[in-house]
Amino acid sequence: MIKKLFLLSTLFTVLPLQANTVESMLENGMKIIVREDHRAPVVASQVWYRIGSTYEYDGITGVSHVLEHMMFKGTKKLKPGDFSEIIAANGGSDNAFTSHDFTGYHQRIASDRLEICLELEADRMRNVIFLQSEFNKELAVVQEERRWRVDNKPKSKLFEQFYATAFLSSPRRIPVIGWMGDLEGLEMQDAADWYQQWYAPNNATLVVVGDVVADEVIQLANKYFADLKPSDITPPKLRPEIAQMGERRIKLYGQTANPYMIMGYKAPVLVGNKDKVKDIYALDVLSAVLDGGSSARIAKNILRGQEIAADAGTSFDPFDRLNGLFLFAGTPNEGVTPEQLEQAFHTEIKKLQDTPVTQKELDRVKAQVIASKVFERDSMFYTGMQIGMLDSVGLDWRILDTYVDDIRSITAEDVQRVAREYFDSSQLTVATLWPEQENK
Amino acid sequence: MMNKMKWMLALTSCAVLLTQSAFALDIKTWKTSNGVEVLFVESHDLPMIDVRLAFKAGSSRDGELYGVSRLVSALLVEGTGDYSSEDIAENFESVGAELGHDSLRDMAFVSLRSLSDTQPWEKVIDLFARVSALPSFPQDAIERDRKSMLISLANRKKEISSVAEDTFYKNLYKNHAYKIGRAGTTKTMQAITQKDLKQFHSQYYVANNATLSLMGDLTLEKAKFYAEQLTKYLKAGQKAKPVAAAKMADQGETIKVPFKTSQTHIIQGLPVMRRGDADYYALYLGNHILGGSGFSSRLMQEIRENRGLSYSVYSYFLPMESNGPFQMALQTKNHQVAEASQLLNQMLTDFIKEGPTAAEIDHSKKNITGSFPLKIDSNKKIVEYLSLIGFYDLPLDYLDSFNEKILAVTAEDIKEAFSRRVKPDQLIRVIVGEAS
Numbered sequence: 001m002i003k004k005l006f007l008l009s010t011l012f013t014v015l016p017l018q019a020n021t022v023e024s025m026l027e028n029g030m031k032i033i034v035r036e037d038h039r040a041p042v043v044a045s046q047v048w049y050r051i052g053s054t055y056e057y058d059g060i061t062g063v064s065h066v067l068e069h070m071m072f073k074g075t076k077k078l079k080p081g082d083f084s085e086i087i088a089a090n091g092g093s094d095n096a097f098t099s100h101d102f103t104g105y106h107q108r109i110a111s112d113r114l115e116i117c118l119e120l121e122a123d124r125m126r127n128v129i130f131l132q133s134e135f136n137k138e139l140a141v142v143q144e145e146r147r148w149r150v151d152n153k154p155k156s157k158l159f160e161q162f163y164a165t166a167f168l169s170s171p172r173r174i175p176v177i178g179w180m181g182d183l184e185g186l187e188m189q190d191a192a193d194w195y196q197q198w199y200a201p202n203n204a205t206l207v208v209v210g211d212v213v214a215d216e217v218i219q220l221a222n223k224y225f226a227d228l229k230p231s232d233i234t235p236p237k238l239r240p241e242i243a244q245m246g247e248r249r250i251k252l253y254g255q256t257a258n259p260y261m262i263m264g265y266k267a268p269v270l271v272g273n274k275d276k277v278k279d280i281y282a283l284d285v286l287s288a289v290l291d292g293g294s295s296a297r298i299a300k301n302i303l304r305g306q307e308i309a310a311d312a313g314t315s316f317d318p319f320d321r322l323n324g325l326f327l328f329a330g331t332p333n334e335g336v337t338p339e340q341l342e343q344a345f346h347t348e349i350k351k352l353q354d355t356p357v358t359q360k361e362l363d364r365v366k367a368q369v370i371a372s373k374v375f376e377r378d379s380m381f382y383t384g385m386q387i388g389m390l391d392s393v394g395l396d397w398r399i400l401d402t403y404v405d406d407i408r409s410i411t412a413e414d415v416q417r418v419a420r421e422y423f424d425s426s427q428l429t430v431a432t433l434w435p436e437q438e439n440k
Numbered sequence: 441m442m443n444k445m446k447w448m449l450a451l452t453s454c455a456v457l458l459t460q461s462a463f464a465l466d467i468k469t470w471k472t473s474n475g476v477e478v479l480f481v482e483s484h485d486l487p488m489i490d491v492r493l494a495f496k497a498g499s500s501r502d503g504e505l506y507g508v509s510r511l512v513s514a515l516l517v518e519g520t521g522d523y524s525s526e527d528i529a530e531n532f533e534s535v536g537a538e539l540g541h542d543s544l545r546d547m548a549f550v551s552l553r554s555l556s557d558t559q560p561w562e563k564v565i566d567l568f569a570r571v572s573a574l575p576s577f578p579q580d581a582i583e584r585d586r587k588s589m590l591i592s593l594a595n596r597k598k599e600i601s602s603v604a605e606d607t608f609y610k611n612l613y614k615n616h617a618y619k620i621g622r623a624g625t626t627k628t629m630q631a632i633t634q635k636d637l638k639q640f641h642s643q644y645y646v647a648n649n650a651t652l653s654l655m656g657d658l659t660l661e662k663a664k665f666y667a668e669q670l671t672k673y674l675k676a677g678q679k680a681k682p683v684a685a686a687k688m689a690d691q692g693e694t695i696k697v698p699f700k701t702s703q704t705h706i707i708q709g710l711p712v713m714r715r716g717d718a719d720y721y722a723l724y725l726g727n728h729i730l731g732g733s734g735f736s737s738r739l740m741q742e743i744r745e746n747r748g749l750s751y752s753v754y755s756y757f758l759p760m761e762s763n764g765p766f767q768m769a770l771q772t773k774n775h776q777v778a779e780a781s782q783l784l785n786q787m788l789t790d791f792i793k794e795g796p797t798a799a800e801i802d803h804s805k806k807n808i809t810g811s812f813p814l815k816i817d818s819n820k821k822i823v824e825y826l827s828l829i830g831f832y833d834l835p836l837d838y839l840d841s842f843n844e845k846i847l848a849v850t851a852e853d854i855k856e857a858f859s860r861r862v863k864p865d866q867l868i869r870v871i872v873g874e875a876s
Contacts, residue, residue, distance in 0.1 A: 039483075039485045039486075039817065039818075040813055040816065040817035040818075041813050042813045042814050042817045072735070080745070081735065081741070081745055084734070084735040084736060085735070085736055085803070088733060088734075088735070088736045088803065088806075088807040089803055089806045089807060089810075090806070090807075090810055091806060091807055091808075091809065091810015091811040091812070091814075092807075092810070092811065092814075093734070093811065093814070095734075108814050109810075109811075109814075110810060110811075110813055110814075113810075136748070137745070137746070137747065137748035138748065139748075140748035140749075141744055141748050141750075141751050142751075143773075144703065144748075144749075144750055144751040144771065144772060144773065145751035147702050147703035147771070147773065148703060148751050148752065148771050151702055151703070152600050152601075152701055152702070152703055153599070154598075255598045255700060256595060256598050257591070257594035257595045257597065257598050258591050258594060258595055292533070293529060293533040294517070294525065294526075294528075294529035294533070295526055295529035295530040295533045295534075296533075299529070300526055303584075303588075304525060304526070304581075304584065307584055307587070310587065310588035310591040310592065311588070331591060331595075333587055333588070333591065334587060334590070334591060360534075363534065364530070364533055364534045367533075367534055367535055367536040368533060368536045369536075370536055370555075371535070371536025371537065371538075371554070371555050372536065374486060374487060374488055374555055375488060375538070375553060377486055378486060378488070378818045378819050378820055379818055379820070380817065380818075
C-alpha cells in the first residue's frame with residue numbers, strides 16, 4: 001500500500017525535537033529549555049510561570065491575569081512601560097499571555113539581542129514595584145478587556161457559564177479573565193501577594209527557540225537568573241471535581257441572530273491519569289475522526305449530508321493540568337433547533353459506540369498528525385509554546401516526539417471503547433444560546 | 441547594572457547593521473506557458489512546500505452582486521469533474537495536506553501546504569489545479585453554502601465589532617467597490633445564481649489574472665514543472681480591470697449606531713493609500729509612531745497606559761489596490777465615549793500639526809529595521825509576502841529595500857505627508873453603542 005510507505009518515509013524525515021533541544025536547571029530551581037533552530041537570525045524567548053486561573057479561588061478570580069498586566073508597570077530599575085520600549089528599540093516585539101494553567105511572557109527578536117530579554121525578565125521576576133495609580137488604571141483596562149472579550153460576545157458568555165455549570169468544585173469553572181464582580185473588588189495587595197507567592201525562579205521555566213547555541217543560552221540564563229532566590233512554593237490544593245450525578249442544562253438569551261449550542265462530557269487529561277494514557281490518546285483520535293477536516297464525519301454528515309448546522313466541531317485537550325471536557329459545539333442551520341443539532345451529535349456518538357471506525361479514517365488521522373508535526377516547526381514561537389505549555393502543567397515536553405507513535409498505536413477498538421466509556425449521559429452538560437426576542 | 445539608557449545607547453548602530461544584513465530573499469520569477477506570473481523561494485530547511493495561487497477576484501469585483509466572490513471561493517472545494525466535496529477533501533487530508541481558500545476585498549486565493557515527499561504528489565497537484573480552474577458549482581452545494589453564509593451575515597449584524605466595521609466601510613466607500621465586504625448583503629446573497637458564479641469564475645480565475653507563489657523544499661527545476669502543473673487548467677483570459685480610485689468625502693461625518701452594550705466601539709478614518717504609493721514609507725513610519733507600534737505608540741501610551749480608557753487602541757493604513765483606509769479605533773465603556781473620542785481626535789490633529797519628535801523617529805526606525813528578520817522567519821510568512829509582491833506588482837526588492845527606505849524618511853516628510861493625505865475635517869466617524 002502506498003499509504004504505508006508514505007508513513008514510513010515521512011517518519012524518517014522528521015527530526016525529533018530531542019535531537020536539538022537541551023534542558024538544564026539552575027541551582028535555584030529554574031528550568032531552561034533551549035531548542036536550536038537556525039533557519040533565520042531570530043529567537044523566540046519565553047518565560048513561563050506555573051500559575052493561572054486554575055490556581056485561583058473565589059473572590060480573587062482574574063488576579064493572575066491582572067498581575068500579568070502589572071508586570072509591565074515597572075520595577076526597582078525600570079519605569080512603567082520601559083520594558084516594552086527597550087524591546088521595541090531593539091527591533092523586538094513582546095507580549096504576555098495568561099491561561100488556566102500558566103502565565104507566559106515572550107519576546108520575538110533578532111537572536112543577537114537575546115541577552116537583553118533575559119536581563120529584563122530576570123529583573124521583573126523579583127523586582128516589580130506595585131504603584132497604586134498604575135494598578136487603578138490597569139484594573140480599568142482589564143475591565144474594558146473583559147467587556148470586549150466576553151460581555152459583548154454572547155458565545156463567549158455562553159462558554160463561561162457552560163464551564164461554571166459543568167464544574168462545581170474544580171477551579172476549571174473559573175474564567176481566566178475573572179468574574180466582573182471579583183475584578184471590581186480586586187485590590188493591589190491581592191496582585192502583590194500573588195506575585196510574592198508564585199513568581200520565583202523555582203516556579204518558572206525559560207524556553208528559548210531560535211538561532212542560538214544552547215550552551216551559550218544556558219550561560220546567559222545563569223548570568224541573569226542564578227542570583228534570584230527561590231521561594232517556598234506550596235502546590236495548590238487539588239480541589240478535584242465532585243462526581244457528576246446527572247445531566248446539566250442551561251439556556252441563555254443574548255444578542256445573536258441564530259442559536260448556538262455546546263455540549264461536553266467529562267474527560268481525563270494526561271496529568272494525574274497515568275492509567276488512562278491510552279484512553280486519552282484514543283479520545284484525541286476520536287476527535288479527529290469526527291472533526292479532523294472536511295472529509296471527517298461532522299463535515300460529511302452534519303454540515304453536508306443532513307445539513308443540520310452552519311458550523312460544528314469537537315474539541316478535546318489532553319494537555320491541560322486538570323481534568324476537562326470533550327466538547328461538541330455548533331450553530332444550527334436556519335429552521336433547525338439546538339436540540340436537533342444535539343441529536344445529530346448523539347447519532348454520531350452512537351455510531352462510534354456501535355461500529356469500529358474504519359482503517360481509512362485512522363490512516364487519515366495519522367497522516368494528518370505526522371504532517372502537522374512538520375508544519376508546526378515552521379513557527380519558532382509555536383514550537384516554544386508547545387514546549388512551555390507541556391512543561392507548565394508538569395508533563396515532559398519530550399512527549400511531543402512520542403506523540404506520533406502514541407497516536408499510531410490507537411486502534412479502532414480503542415476508539416470504540418472510549419466512545420462507550422466516556423460519552424455517558426450522566427456526565428453531560430449542555431448549554432444553548434437563543435436570540436433575545438424569544439425570551440419575551 | 442541595568443538602566444534604560446544603557447540598552448538604548450548600546451544600539452545606535454543596529455539599524456544600519458541590519459540594513460546590510462545578508463539575510464535576504466532570493467526570489468526567482470517567471471511566467472507559466474499560459475501566462476501565470478510565478479514567484480519562488482527555495483528553502484530546504486523543512487521538508488514541506490507552500491503554494492498560494494492568487495487572483496484579482498475579491499469582493500471589489502462583485503459589481504452589484506455583493507457576496508458573489510465569496511461564494512465562488514467557497515464553492516471551489518465543493519466539486520470538480522467527477523470529484524465531490526468529500527473526494528476533494530479526502531484526497532488532500534489522507535496525505536496530511538492542507539488546502540485553503542479565501543476571498544478578501546482585493547484578492548482571492550487558493551493555498552496548499554504539504555510535505556515535500558507527499559505521495560502521490562502528482563494527484564494532489566492535479567486536484568489543486570482542477571479545484572482552482574474547473575469547479576463544477578453543484579446546485580446543492582450552492583444552496584448549502586448560501587445558507588451558512590446567510591447565517592453568518594445575520595450574526596454579523598448582532599456583533600458590535602462587525603457592525604462598527606461594516607458601517608465604517610459603507611460610509612467611507614459610499615459609491616465604491618470597497619463599500620460592501622466579502623460577506624455581501626442578505627438580498628444579493630439570496631439572489632445569486634449558479635450562472636452568476638460560473639460567470640464570475642470564468643472571468644476572474646484565469647491565468648492572466650493570477651499570481652502563483654511557491655516556497656519550500658523543491659529545486660527551481662521542480663518548481664517550474666510544478667508551476668505548470670498547478671495552473672494547467674486555467675484559461676488564458678484577461679487581467680481584471682483596475683479598481684477605480686475612491687473619493688474622500690467633502691465633509692466629515694459622524695454616524696451613530698444605537699447598540700445595546702456596556703462598551704462602545706469607535707472607528708474613524710478616511711480612504712488614503714494604494715499599494716505602491718509614493719508616500720507609503722512616510723505614512724507607514726508616521727503611523728508606527730502614532731498608533732501602529734503597540735505599546736510604544738502615542739495612542740496606546742495616552743489612551744490606555746496613561747488613562748486606562750481602552751484595552752485596545754490603534755491606527756493603521758491599509759494600502760490596497762485602490763486607496764485603502766486609514767483607520768483609528770478604540771472601545772470604551774459607554775460613559776467615557778466623549779472623553780475618548782475627543783482625545784483620539786486631538787491626538788491626530790496634534791500629530792498632523794506638529795509631526796513626530798526626533799526621539800520618536802529614532803525609536804521607530806530602530807524597531808522597524810531591527811525587526812526585519814522577524815518578517816521572514818517562517819515559510820508561511822515568506823509565501824504570503826511573495827503573494828503580496830506578485831499580486832500588487834511591488835518591486836522584487838520590496839523586502840530587501842524596506843529598511844533603506846524607512847531610514848531615509850525624515851520628520852518633515854512625515855509631517856508633510858500626513859498633512860497632505862490625512863484630513864481631520866473629512867474623517868468618517870462611526871460610534872456604535874448606547875451612548876449614541
